[in-house]
Amino acid sequence: MMRTLMEKTITFLSWLMTLVLFSVVLFFIGYLLHKGLPVLGRSLVFGETDPMQAILGRARVFDGLFPAVMGTLYLVLLSTALALPIGISAGIYLAEYAPPAAGRRFGFFFDILAGIPSIVIGLFGFSVAVFLHKHFSGRISPCLLISALSLAFLVLPYIIRSTQVALESLPAPIRRTAPALGATRLQNLVYVLIPHALSNIVSGIILSIGRCAEDTAVIMLTGVVATAGIPSSLLSQYEALPFYIYYISGQYADQAELDKGYGACLILLGICAVLFILAGMVKKHLTHRALYKV
Template structure:
């Protein structure tokens, strides 16, 4: 008994140490980014940096507002396209599809998750860019092109996590609903889907993080023009693309400004995560309060 208690204590302390070490690594990374980016905020001004419309290192102008808008537009459009398709696919796989169909689709979705970003980028460059250019005008490098690529890239993440959330709903919920005379679709819509909603929100959060942090594929198809786009068919530059494109030759204040761009990206991600976590907690309280 004493040996078992010691083992449990050892495992508990080991897990606690691992968690603390992970938190320490995150804090070190955040501190490093803040320290490197602070000179740009100090020299150029935080508000000027955030709301500045011009990014011209040669003229000592560092404004990232156009890239903030570009990042948000690409990410939100990708979510608009990916979330409904992902949820419908996860519902089909968890509640409708036969076992042989599910066994076929599962590895296909996992394969999509394992494809490198550069392959998605080449697909967008060779296939999507000419299609959009020929049908909608412009160069084809646009918000829409980048959003389509990101939507495809985040599909596996949202589908997998949403499917797990749907299948984790207790079977008693479904059996009770069917026993009361509800159809299978009514049960899915009014019982299973609301009960799994917190897990689905988590899936959307993970997909959003993947989309807003993607760099290489977006660089290849977004056009990388620092402007406020007038439509989804115009090119943009995202925050991640800006860092990747210019970090290799940046020096001095330009170097610090790129780290400051990373700070802005970190702040945006934190705001989006806090907002989505608030929605998740709200639905959990609604479910706990018997709103189902």
């Protein structure tokens, strides 16, 4: 009797907790939509400037989120481009080449790297910038490039791990097909293993792009500022959406600015949602068949 009572209580509480968790999150998102949707529109992004002129770089946007959106876009593209070759290669090494002992040792480092708080990565990037400033060139200070390098470092372990897991989970019959026909390791990788693992690798990459887009702690130490316009070079300061949201939460002057903050939240959430859905679709639909073209 006691036992069934306990079981019933646990069952009830489990459902209740699930309900609480999802209500909280749905309430958050609902509230965001409620506050942000009315603001969403052309003037939120472009202010008074003509969108075409802004996109072509002919006019500056003073009163909109356009520079922050572009800053985030630059950041994402740069840091992904920096992290991909190293991350994928390291993942390939771990999955296909590393002897077990070396694999475990490297794995330890990458687990630590994955766990280092992003603010510490940001501090590292900041220190490197200061170091370069002192010893090499006075032109170098926290900037877009330093941020992109730091973010690349932040997402590196995710790219390594998703590449490694995608390759390691290929079944033995696929692994030995090409070697039995005289393929070298590299040929096996290029012609068989990577094509078969590609959808999982790409889906991991897309999720790490999401992390680049949303991270605030790394960039706040490495060059993001509240107003900079669209960055003119890799060495200039820049704006970014998540930092804008952080900045507005403490520094808003009036209701209009606060509303823009909600709008920025909605745009950022939208970007992350799109990336999330994209990653799911890639996983489902980008099969290796697409690569072989029959």
